[in-house]
Amino acid sequence: MVPHSGERPDEDDQAHDATDAAYGFPAPLWRALERHRPPGIGLLQRWRSPLRGPWLTSVFGSVLLVGLPVVILTGLLSYIAYGPQFGQAIPHDVGWLKLPTFDWPSRPSWLYRLTQGVHVGLGLIIIPVVLAKLWSVIPRLFAWPPLRSIAQLLERLSLLMLVGGILFELATGVLNIQYDYIFGFSFYTAHYYGAWVFIAGFIIHVLIKLPKMVSGLRSLSFRTVLRTSRADTRPEPPDVDGLVATDPAPPTVSRRGALALVGGGALFVAVLTAGQTLGGFARRGALLLPRGRSRGEGPNDFQVNRTAAAAAITPADTGADWRLTLRSPSGKMLLDRATLEAMPQHTAELPIACVEGWSTTQTWSGVRLRDLAARAGMPNPARAIVRSLERFGGFNHAVLQANQVGNPDSLLALRVNGVDLSPDHGYPARIIVPALPGVHNTKWVRSIEFGQP
Amino acid sequence: MRALIARFSAFYGSNPLHLLGTIAAWALAGYVVAVLGPQALWNPKVWWQSIGVWFLAAVVAHDLVLFPLYALADRSFTGAFAAVRGRWTGPSPQVSPLNYLRVPTLAAGLSLLLFFPGIVQQGQSSYVAATGQNQQPFFGRWLLLVAALYGLSALTYAGRLAVAGHRGKTTDTHIDADNTRTQSQ
Numbered sequence: 060m061v062p063h064s065g066e067r068p069d070e071d072d073q074a075h076d077a078t079d080a081a082y083g084f085p086a087p088l089w090r091a092l093e094r095h096r097p098p099g100i101g102l103l104q105r106w107r108s109p110l111r112g113p114w115l116t117s118v119f120g121s122v123l124l125v126g127l128p129v130v131i132l133t134g135l136l137s138y139i140a141y142g143p144q145f146g147q148a149i150p151h152d153v154g155w156l157k158l159p160t161f162d163w164p165s166r167p168s169w170l171y172r173l174t175q176g177v178h179v180g181l182g183l184i185i186i187p188v189v190l191a192k193l194w195s196v197i198p199r200l201f202a203w204p205p206l207r208s209i210a211q212l213l214e215r216l217s218l219l220m221l222v223g224g225i226l227f228e229l230a231t232g233v234l235n236i237q238y239d240y241i242f243g244f245s246f247y248t249a250h251y252y253g254a255w256v257f258i259a260g261f262i263i264h265v266l267i268k269l270p271k272m273v274s275g276l277r278s279l280s281f282r283t284v285l286r287t288s289r290a291d292t293r294p295e296p297p298d299v300d301g302l303v304a305t306d307p308a309p310p311t312v313s314r315r316g317a318l319a320l321v322g323g324g325a326l327f328v329a330v331l332t333a334g335q336t337l338g339g340f341a342r343r344g345a346l347l348l349p350r351g352r353s354r355g356e357g358p359n360d361f362q363v364n365r366t367a368a369a370a371a372i373t374p375a376d377t378g379a380d381w382r383l384t385l386r387s388p389s390g391k392m393l394l395d396r397a398t399l400e401a402m403p404q405h406t407a408e409l410p411i412a413c414v415e416g417w418s419t420t421q422t423w424s425g426v427r428l429r430d431l432a433a434r435a436g437m438p439n440p441a442r443a444i445v446r447s448l449e450r451f452g453g454f455n456h457a458v459l460q461a462n463q464v465g466n467p468d469s470l471l472a473l474r475v476n477g478v479d480l481s482p483d484h485g486y487p488a489r490i491i492v493p494a495l496p497g498v499h500n501t502k503w504v505r506s507i508e509f510g511q512p
Numbered sequence: 513m514r515a516l517i518a519r520f521s522a523f524y525g526s527n528p529l530h531l532l533g534t535i536a537a538w539a540l541a542g543y544v545v546a547v548l549g550p551q552a553l554w555n556p557k558v559w560w561q562s563i564g565v566w567f568l569a570a571v572v573a574h575d576l577v578l579f580p581l582y583a584l585a586d587r588s589f590t591g592a593f594a595a596v597r598g599r600w601t602g603p604s605p606q607v608s609p610l611n612y613l614r615v616p617t618l619a620a621g622l623s624l625l626l627f628f629p630g631i632v633q634q635g636q637s638s639y640v641a642a643t644g645q646n647q648q649p650f651f652g653r654w655l656l657l658v659a660a661l662y663g664l665s666a667l668t669y670a671g672r673l674a675v676a677g678h679r680g681k682t683t684d685t686h687i688d689a690d691n692t693r694t695q696s697q
Contacts, residue, residue: 083525107587154547187622197579208525213534219571220541226570233626238642239635243561248548253567255544263537267530311590311610320615327619328626346653347627349643362643369641483644 083208093204103201109307110317111195112295114284116302117275118318119192124265124272126185127225131261133178134254137414139163140171140496145442145458147499149247156255165466168493172412175496176336179416182232183332187324189225191317195302202301214267221264224257236415237349271300289313335417350417358476359484361419364411364497367482370449372503377448377487383471384506389436396487399473402426402434407468413497423491425472428464432509440464440509445490448503457499463492464509471504582621589613606676612669616661623657 082089140163141148164170206212228250235246242249278295292310295303312320334345345351354360382393405427412418432440443464449455463469469492472480480486485502492500521527545553553564560569593610629635630650639647 081522081525084523150548152547154543156544156547183626186626193574194579197575200575210525210530210534213531213538214526217534217537220537222574223567223571226574227567230566230570234629234635237627237629237635238639239629240638241629241635242566243555243558244552244563244566248552249563249566252544252548253563256541256567259537259540259544263533266533308590311608312614316611320618323615324618324622327622331623331627346657347623347630347650349630349639349645352643352645352649354645365642366640366644368644 081207083210089204089207092206096203100201100203104198104203105306106198106304107306107308108304109292109294109310110312110314111198112303113271113275113298113300114279114295115314115317116192116195117272117278118281119188119195119321120268120272121276122188123185123192126181126188127261130178130182130185131254131258133174133181134250136174137171137178137496138251140174140494141499142458142460147458149245149453150251153251156252162460162462163494165463165469165493165495168407168409168468169412170494171496172336172410172418172494175412175414176416176418179232179236180329180332180336182229184325184329186229186328187321189229191321191324193222198301198304217260217263220256220260222260224253224260227253228257236417284314284318287313287315289316332416336412338419348417350415350419358478359481361421361484362417363483364413365452365454365502367486367503370447370452370455370503372448372482374482377482377503381487383488383504385431385435386506386508386510387432387435387437387440388510392435394434396473399426399471399488402430404473405467405470407470407491407493409468409491409493411491411497411500418497422476423470423472424474424477425470425488425491427467428459428469428471428490428492428507429467431471431507432464435507435509437509441512442510444508444510445501445504446506446508447501448505454498455501457490457501459490459492459495459499463495466493468493471507585617586614607669607672609669612665612672616658616665619661620658623654627654 135158138148139158139160142163143151143157144160205215231242231246231250231253234240234242235250240246289310289312292313294307297303297305330344331347332345334341334343335348335350342351342353350362352362354362382395383399385392385394403426404424406422406424408420408422410418410420428443429438432438432443439461441461443459445457445459447455459469470490471488472485472491473488474480475484480489485504488504489502490500490504517528524531548563553562553567555562559565590610593608624631627650630639630647631654633647633651636647639645
């Protein structure tokens with residue numbers, strides 16, 4: 060029950076006296092700050108929700124504590140998958156923020172589909188939880204006095220890294236997967252450095268707040284909360300941080316209802332998102348995302364990343380005069396499409412998975428890259444540089460590692476689903492390598508150079 | 513030693529670990545800015561297309577725009593329902609419509625927040641270059657989604673009303689906000 064209004068402030072003050080009344084150095088400054096309440100701050104402090112409190116905040120916090128590290132790690136893995144050892148990861152020069160590099164595996168073929176699908180998918184699904192967490196702690200933002208010590212000053216400033224970091228990463232990510240580059244700066248650069256600022260803020264926040272989260276979680280039994288109806292929902296006991304409202308309104312929703320609302324929001328986003336990664340029937344669910352759309356039923360009617368028109372590929376470029384140039388230390392040779400078609404053909408069902416989190420699995424056929432390497436006179440190359448007919452654009456070439464060239468399913472694909480590639484999918488020939496970030500599966504291939512490291 | 517730590521904590525306002533950790537975090541953030549180059553935070557040609565501006569604007573947009581807007585909207589809803597009920601002379605509704613309005617509104621708002629570029633057709637040229645398609649269907653799809661959300665909520669509410677009406681006034685299915693505390697005491 061809501062206590063009589065007369066009781067409440069006392070309890071609150073006692074709670075403050077017990078733990079937090081002390082001022083750090085310089086005490087007179089903090090005291091003066093407390094006395095100079097800006098007009099209107101009282102109005103801002105009229106928080107009414109009876110649900111806010113350490114328990115609810117801790118529940119949201121613990122979900123984020125599990126979920127956000129997964130988003131962070133899969134994001135960093137994507138940086139490694141781009142091949143920083145070849146200068147292909149963006150941004151290039153990141154000083155000591157360079158991650159430990161290893162040869163990105165080409166098995167299993169769905170590896171990048173999984174990691175990047177999780178990065179983007181979970182990043183979106185977690186948004187309702189982030190918003191709920193921010194809602195639950197918003198009274199702290201307007202608390203007065205804002206500061207009682209140097210420690211609080213540093214801590215509150217570090218929240219800028221945390222909150223600014225997560226919102227910046229979510230905003231740029233959400234825009235990027237929809238090809239809306241309204242922010243004007245380089246997405247890769249901003250998202251990578253922004254991530255590090257967020258990581259700094261996240262780690263310090265976890266270190267400082269973890270004990271509070273644990274005691275918050277213990278303050279109410281989860282099972283009891285799940286059994287408590289709205290009518291029986293009571294505010295949490297007053298807390299030192301002022302999350303619990305001093306004059307709470309009667310509940311309009313139970314705590315379990317609030318959890319269901321946030322969980323339902325996450326589920327709702329999952330339904331609207333997962334289809335772009337899972338494909339098949341689920342793709343229809345991604346009805347507001349670019350990669351939830353169908354292009355038709357034909358063999359080439361799967362999702363395009365960068366059209367031939369956008370890459371300025373003309374029919375003349377890819378006509379009868381097109382030749383594939385193979386280079387290796389032992390020389391150079393030109394192959395026309397008929398020669399490539401006469402070589403042993405291999406068929407593989409492989410996903411193509413993009414940094415935007417979407418993927419699509421198709422049946423590709425063409426010449427194995429290792430057969431081409433052997434033909435060029437270099438059976439086990441340390442790497443291969445693939446160049447496109449595309450003249451401009453940051454992704455008109457890509458370097459492949461030894462394991463990526465050597466994988467028996469790595470192809471210079473000529474056909475997909477039994478027919479020639481369409482112009483938008485890279486006719487006359489494109490690279491398809493298992494678990495390679497989509498954009499490095501170079502389309503409209505002009506030349507392949509096999510070489511030593 | 514213990515006394516020393518206590519004196520430090522009284523001076524600083526928390527334990528020494530707090531200070532060390534916070535300094536480390538700020539040093540890391542400082543290093544990030546140093547590697548990126550402080551000039552990269554600011555775009556002198558188009559000021560609002562700056563990384564620094566977006567970083568701060570993200571906080572302002574949430575804390576001082578989005579939150580106040582939805583909080584105000586929710587209080588208006590809640591207050592309006594309470595006021596209407598106060599003046600209502602007919603048989604009192606036994607199930608509050610409040611949450612049946614909140615849920616679809618939140619879902620519609622969330623889907624707009626996440627997918628507005630397609631819905632308002634922002635960034636068309638890069639969209640077409642990347643996908644070979646246009647953004648034309650998204651606005652209609654979103655409207656249909658909104659229709660489905662509110663429609664579904666209306667159906668559920670109608671179902672709840674029917675059940676509540678069937679049970680009669682003896683049950684404590686129940687009205688929202690304010691004047692309700694008496695019965696659940």
